[in-house]
Amino acid sequence: MEPLRVHQGLVYPINRSNIDTDQIIPKQFLKRIERSGFGQFLFYNWRFDDNGNPRPDFSLNEPKYKGASIIVAGENFGCGSSREHAPWAVQDYGFKVIIAPSYADIFKNNCVKNGILAIVASEAQVQTIIKKAESTQYTLTVDLEEQKVYDNEGFELSFDIAPYPKQMLLNGWDEIGVTLTYEDKIEQYETASR
Amino acid sequence: MQTPKTIIQKIWEQHVVHQEEGKPDLLYIDLHLVHEVTSPQAFEGLRMNGRKVRRPDLTFATMDHNVPTRQRLTIDDPVSKNQIDTLQKNCQEFGVTLADIHHPDNGIVHVIGPELGLTQPGKTIVCGDSHTSTHGAFGALAFGIGTSEVEHVLATQTLWQAKPKTLNVKVNGKLGTGVTAKDLILAIIGKFGVQFGTGYVIEYTGEAIRSLSMDERMTVCNMSIEAGARAGLITPDETTFEYLRGRRHAPQGEEFEKAVAKWRALATDEGAVYDTVVEIDAAEVEPQVTWGTNPGMCIPVTANVPSPDDSDKPSEKDEISRALEYMGLEAGQPLSSVVIDHVFIGSCTNSRLSDLRKAAEVIRGRKVNPGVKAIVVPGSFSIKLAAEKEGIDQVFIEAGFEWREAGCSMCLAMNDDIVPPGGRCASTSNRNFEGRQGNGARTHLVSPEMAAAAAVAGHFVDVRQFTAQEVI
Numbered sequence: 001m002e003p004l005r006v007h008q009g010l011v012y013p014i015n016r017s018n019i020d021t022d023q024i025i026p027k028q029f030l031k032r033i034e035r036s037g038f039g040q041f042l043f044y045n046w047r048f049d050d051n052g053n054p055r056p057d058f059s060l061n062e063p064k065y066k067g068a069s070i071i072v073a074g075e076n077f078g079c080g081s082s083r084e085h086a087p088w089a090v091q092d093y094g095f096k097v098i099i100a101p102s103y104a105d106i107f108k109n110n111c112v113k114n115g116i117l118a119i120v121a122s123e124a125q126v127q128t129i130i131k132k133a134e135s136t137q138y139t140l141t142v143d144l145e146e147q148k149v150y151d152n153e154g155f156e157l158s159f160d161i162a163p164y165p166k167q168m169l170l171n172g173w174d175e176i177g178v179t180l181t182y183e184d185k186i187e188q189y190e191t192a193s194r
Numbered sequence: 195m196q197t198p199k200t201i202i203q204k205i206w207e208q209h210v211v212h213q214e215e216g217k218p219d220l221l222y223i224d225l226h227l228v229h230e231v232t233s234p235q236a237f238e239g240l241r242m243n244g245r246k247v248r249r250p251d252l253t254f255a256t257m258d259h260n261v262p263t264r265q266r267l268t269i270d271d272p273v274s275k276n277q278i279d280t281l282q283k284n285c286q287e288f289g290v291t292l293a294d295i296h297h298p299d300n301g302i303v304h305v306i307g308p309e310l311g312l313t314q315p316g317k318t319i320v321c322g323d324s325h326t327s328t329h330g331a332f333g334a335l336a337f338g339i340g341t342s343e344v345e346h347v348l349a350t351q352t353l354w355q356a357k358p359k360t361l362n363v364k365v366n367g368k369l370g371t372g373v374t375a376k377d378l379i380l381a382i383i384g385k386f387g388v389q390f391g392t393g394y395v396i397e398y399t400g401e402a403i404r405s406l407s408m409d410e411r412m413t414v415c416n417m418s419i420e421a422g423a424r425a426g427l428i429t430p431d432e433t434t435f436e437y438l439r440g441r442r443h444a445p446q447g448e449e450f451e452k453a454v455a456k457w458r459a460l461a462t463d464e465g466a467v468y469d470t471v472v473e474i475d476a477a478e479v480e481p482q483v484t485w486g487t488n489p490g491m492c493i494p495v496t497a498n499v500p501s502p503d504d505s506d507k508p509s510e511k512d513e514i515s516r517a518l519e520y521m522g523l524e525a526g527q528p529l530s531s532v533v534i535d536h537v538f539i540g541s542c543t544n545s546r547l548s549d550l551r552k553a554a555e556v557i558r559g560r561k562v563n564p565g566v567k568a569i570v571v572p573g574s575f576s577i578k579l580a581a582e583k584e585g586i587d588q589v590f591i592e593a594g595f596e597w598r599e600a601g602c603s604m605c606l607a608m609n610d611d612i613v614p615p616g617g618r619c620a621s622t623s624n625r626n627f628e629g630r631q632g633n634g635a636r637t638h639l640v641s642p643e644m645a646a647a648a649a650v651a652g653h654f655v656d657v658r659q660f661t662a663q664e665v666i
Contacts, residue, residue, distance in 0.1 A: 018488050023627065026629055027630075031260065031608065035235040045628065075389070080420075082338040082339060082340055084341040104422060105392055105393060106338055110340035164216065175346060176349045176350060179220070179346065180349070180350060182220060186351065188211075
């Protein structure tokens with residue numbers, strides 16, 4: 001997993017609540033056995049019409065969001081199915097950071113495992129960012145070490161993140177490798193509960 | 195005296211392998227259920243790193259999402275077939291027990307776990323599937339995980355987990371006649387919202403919960419995730435023990451009695467404190483129908499479709515407008531005027547034998563409306579056989595339903611059971627998200643009884659009045 005320390009990127013705003021993982025990656029793309037290549041299917045049914053042509057009225061298709069790497073969205077982002085194909089699609093499309101008022105638990109966990117930083121911001125902060133990003137090409141800088149997000153016009157927010165996911169993201173750790181250093185503890189537990 | 199504890203805290207503490215400052219707890223996993231959609235990349239990860247499955251004996255696999263239900267012998271979709279073949283190969287390579295597509299134990303993973311007695315009180319259970327919360331019906335701590343976590347459990351039999359907050363959903367009083375466990379959980383989500391359970395594990399308590407059968411408890415716990423809670427559970431009692439007695443993987447004979455004594459001790463202690471408590475009166479719950487595009491958008495069948503004007507929050511107004519547009523409904527329209535063209539009875543929420551029996555009672559001697567295509571998909575091969583032994587299949591077939599093989603089927607339409615664009619389905623499944631049952635398909639979540647009544651009427655009807663009518 002790639003470490004994430006400071007990231008500067010273009011913001012893509014999607015002002016909807018309860019965006020479920022069925023929308024992030026529809027089920028017809030869950031049949032693949034690979035871990036890569038899901039970005040082309042991100043928000044597929046919103047992005048493309050029945051003939052596979054881009055829908056001009058869906059904002060991600062607007063040229064001004066080309067190359068965006070930060071999603072800003074409404075509350076309860078990533079609810080529903082546990083499919084990790086959702087963060088795989090988000091990441092493979094080029095997004096590294098999400099900012100929303102709240103997330104579904106499983107989705108948020110899945111993000112950490114894939115090096116995506118899911119930042120919780122207040123409803124008001126999210127709306128401020130969305131308004132800016134809807135009206136212009138808007139760039140934010142995210143500093144995970146300092147737990148801050150800012151632009152070059154004086155906007156700044158601080159966010160909370162638990163120490164463990166923070167370290168995971170900063171270092172890009174292979175979690176299984178870390179856990180296997182606790183193998184003696186696992187063995188002790190297994191012996192004791194036999 | 196020790197501090198009184200909830201069942202959630204007790205199970206948690208029994209499974210902590212390691213604790214240290216600044217980290218979540220390392221939690222031991224007693225049972226890892228695996229299916230074909232969320233596991234291929236996990237097995238591939240093990241292979242790439244030269245790792246083994248630590249406890250194949252605590253791992254159990256089946257295929258359910260891609261399984262065809264018209265017949266099981268051939269899978270036309272090569273991508274689906276590849277995913278199923280991949281699970282077979284992985285289970286063989288890593289020594290994992292598999293209820294293969296042709297095996298009599300095959301079925302939806304959340305149906306067969308309990309059926310086989312693998313699901314037991316006090317266990318920690320995970321699966322790469324959000325509806326793993328179903329197993330909480332037995333007083334297990336059961337939750338869905340992503341594929342990276344699947345790989346982690348395969349390799350280490352543990353997970354790093356932050357301690358969840360505890361939420362008590364107290365259901366007072368009794369459910370009325372014709373009102374089901376499905377209506378209850380929909381009403382709970384409708385009342386408190388689709389994210390009131392986020393960050394929590396729910397314990398369902400109260401008179402109405404105690405009087406539910408195991409099948410009904412599974413329906414309630416199954417949809418905990420639709421309230422945002424990764425897990426929801428019910429303290430085990432005589433109903434639980436009687437269900438488990440004699441099941442293949444449950445402890446047998448004297449061991450079973452010993453296990454029961456241990457299971458009894460899991461009950462939440464008198465005076466234990468939850469982080470949050472909410473209450474609902476069961477007697478007030480009516481048969482529910484979802485009108486929108488998430489499970490919280492549900493109303494009693496007797497009500498009218500809501501309007502954006504019902505909310506004064508701009509984001510909610512938007513959400514209601516968008517849902518109405520997607521669903522092709524008018525604000526203020528009575529639900530009973532909504533005409534359907536598909537009925538799906540099945541899914542890990544409502545495909546168990548008692549669900550099929552209850553739906554069959556509603557349609558016995560009646561006919562499916564000519565404008566409706568109706569299918570029944572039993573949750574497992576053994577449920578299908580049991581239903582056929584009772585003649586339930588014939589009740590459905592005579593009414594005009596298609597009687598299918600077991601699988602996840604039209605709940606998420608990964609096989610060829612798809613609602614066409616613009617089609618409208620009364621479904622006993624768990625999610626009414628956009629496109630869930632097919633691109634452009636419109637889903638209304640209901641109980642099996644309500645689905646059966648809608649199949650006959652061709653539109654939503656209050657099953658309480660419907661069953662009171664004479665069969666003509």
